[in-house]
Amino acid sequence: MPDHLSNGDTNNHTNSNSNGQNGLNDHASGSDSNRVSGAAHFDLDAVVVGAGFAGIYLLHQLRKEGLRVKIVEAGHGLGGVWYWNSYPGARTDTPVPAYSLNIPEVFETWKWTEEHPGHEELKAYFRHIDSVLDISRDVVYGERLTTATFNEAIGKWQLESDQGTTFTAQFFCPCLGFASKAYFPDWPGLQNNFQGRILHPNLWPSEDIDLREKKVVVVGTGATGIQIAQEVSRDAKQLTCFVRTPNLSWPLIRRIISPEQTLKERPLLKYWLGEKRFTNVGGWLYDLTTRGVMDDTPEEREARLEADYREGGLKWCFCSYNNILGTQEGNDEVYKFWRRKTHERMADKEKAELLAPLKPPHPFAGKRTALEQDYYEQMDKPNVTLVDVKSNPVVKAVSNGLVTADGTVHEADIIILATGYDAVTGGLRQISITGLNGLSLEEKWKDATHSYLGLMISGMPNMFYTYGPLSPTAYATGPAIGELQAHWIIDTMRKMREQGLARIDATVDGERKWREKVDTIHAYTLREHVEGSWYLGLNVPGKRREVLIYSGGLPMYKMEIMDAIVPDWKGFTVI
Template sequence: MSEPFDGIGELDVLVVGAGFSGIYQLYQFRKLGYSVKIFEAASDLGGVWFNGYPGCRVDSDHPLYQLSLPELWEDFTWKERYPSWRELYDYFQYVDRKLDVKKDVSFNTRVVAAHFDQEIDRWIVTTEDGLIARPRFLVLCVGFASKSYTPAFKGLERFEGICHHTAHWPREDVELTNKRVGVIGTGASGVQIIQEAGPKVAHLTVFQRTPNMTLPMRQKDLDATLQEQQKALYPSLFRRNKQTGSGFSFERYPKPLFSATPEERVLHWEDLWAQGGFHFTVSNFNDYSMNEDANREVYNFWRDKVRKRIHDPRMQELLAPTTPPHPLGAKRCSLEQSYYEVFNQPNVTLVDLNETDISEVTSKGILTKDGIEHELDVLVLATGFDSLTGGLTQIDIRGVDGVSIAEKWANGVYTNLGMTCANFPNMFFIYGVHAPTAFSNGPTCIEIQGDWVVQCIKHMKENGLTAIYPTPEAEAEWRGLVMNTGYRALVNSAKSWYVGANIPGKTIEPLNYTGGVNKYFEIIEGIAERGYEGFQFNPILKKGSQM
């Protein structure tokens, strides 16, 4: 572990968060010789991957889910097509050994406030334990899922058993074998923990509001020799990721669904299904995410595939309904290995919260509105996150007008390029709101944005500029583009975290740029090439504001 940072020095750059994006930023700024540190709330590297509930693993397949730096991938061998959180933890320890990351990280250091000082064009950053840093630039790498959400369940504090949100699972793990376990939520973490816990618990009770349209993972162990041979293609693979809409190396099928014959459709779907992972959504017909009729045909194929694995007709209807509750892909499709087989077990109960909602949490378990008390030893809250915006709004970030980012976004999000905000000079955020975040391969999006931020700051340093901020006009234009592309896509038609609908009181609107990673890359590179069009700069004029 690193020694605690004293917080006194006037840094060039302070990075918040030591996951993929934070480490990538540190690496790039170090290469330029800038003074840079990371503040990380957890006790080790990894960001979201420092946490590990049972079954937690990546849903982007090898080798796409890693940093593209040759000095890292050349010597690292993955064990599984979809690595578990434990393998990701090992990866981050390997990254530290190769790059000596931890020497510039202050762990257990949670940022609680950041206020911009116009007199010196620097941020005054305060941590929970009172450290102060004064960086010229503040780069927030907190990701899109760093603020967990737990609904206001009546009586939750009375529960006498073990209770954890999946985002805060203890490092020592929790014994589930032969226990009565309840899981609230069937999103990504819910699916993973259900299929992991199902075979070994005494009884599993799943509380579901909306079925997850999961996809087959097709998990497998990797051959180390073959992996080494494939590395010759990695440079092309990583470059290709920036050229596709999804940030993966594979792309949408180049035909509308109804222009294909029934035979072409079914053969293409069967091929995607056999490949597993996100091939079924990313490489489907090019209009299925925009055309409701095309989407319904894709859903029908999915439904029939899933129902063959479920024995009970009632379970079939609850897990793969005849009529879809929303378009396929309008909520995040999770990857599964044995999810549906769990519901064939006699010791598993599925509670449909649309029929009988949770009334309260008791000392013994959960009481539903039909009067049944489901007794539990362990309660798992797989209830998600205040995604995309929550990681920033939970920090008291205030710009030149004294308005906090939470106040600015209270009635709708305004950013420029999904990386900057008007009235918040020298502040950048990566892999968050108004970027391709939720619909892209994470590391691809992170590196595209990270490179842009690094080059922007390099431009400023080389030209004697102390502050950068987008104009309100540019911000309004970017918001308009996000809204216009978002409302045309079926992905924003469901009540999901994609649009903020999972958080009571949050403005419901598209929160991701849905025009594609490749188009996003083209736009932001063009902005930089045109001299950072839509931005204003402060030159070195003020006393004490030297770079």
């Protein structure tokens, strides 16, 4: 049998992590010495699911309110996506300190070493959080929440984990993130025929993988696939990359953060993290521009884009022009520049044309723009083969590799499935959630994903989720969204307590109006014309096309959600 790390039957197409994953190697980023497990019962005020940025911050704030709270976490350490993701090249595309929590006792005692830290430094950061705040004291590690049912008779949520641990709480707060359910293709023979090793980035083992003298196939060209292929190509004997849609990747320049820079910036962090990042649509620490792409002359535009390209990172998305996703004409100009720069870096013009074709595969930045260090140079190497699986798709797996439609066997000792996630909605749907009148989440969402404010679902009272469907999610940095939503949750709980209320629920009309708003804002952007995007649920076969993410930016989102509870519970029913 192949050495699958998927922990189960890949014919199920998906696999979960941040809310549960059994049988994996312990690659903990934090201590589990305080782990509570077994068939215990907890009577609490609130249960949080997931110990990533949002779950940690929400727990910290709930503690300060004096509430009895526990986190249920499938892993054996803090970090969420950074607990599970240990694959080669795993690195954040958001620079620090924007990609960190606004907790003074944490940031005043922490020193980043890189502007775009890798997974090892991020794991160390979460260990530091734990050492300062003792988060693990209130975490039930190694257990996946399986069911959550609202008991109308007592007005509380009753929850159970896969280990039999039960919880009763007034408030249920899933903080699962948008990438907590891995997607696996259902190619015939993948589970049973292939005799090599199959890896998924989200379930990467803790031990080193020796790639020397190995034939490796990487499937997928999302941000993760780019990072992995870039690193694997350095060691593998032969690397074959399956390309369905090329990633329009922008350079990342690795920069060291000196101790002097840390000391200089530390006094500014309270303002940067507490106020400034909520003035930026993506929660970054950059000032926005009012300049449009076509406002510049061709010479000015070339100079500006060249400077951005040399600087690297995603700052250009916010600071160079304000309408890259607003007009096709301007978007085409940015793509032409990027394509020319990419071709200049590659000697093999056939490969260059596949990765940067004359006709854009989609609007530039319409899908997630990966950051790369030397991806195009690595793909240009003779030991790397690129396969266009859009025109020549995979049809099956055999003992020694994958077979494409033209009959070619692409040999592999290791297959890396950088095939992404059942993104945005998959995390919540992996829990059996039942609300009022026996309404299940599956039934609620059978025709469309419904939510009010990207925080609550009608019929699921006192259930607050973070960083999920119909909120800014993937269009803004995770810590900023998690903090903003956590404060809204705390404000809501506090207001309920002040008014003697026991229950809050979103209205169906509130959901309808919010869905209309999310769809309308999305339609103003070029993302509306992107196919195959997980932003629209199109990366998983059979998943319906629908807008899953709010595109209005953090400042507008903050105003929307805060206005809803002040002064009169707009869009809610309260008891």
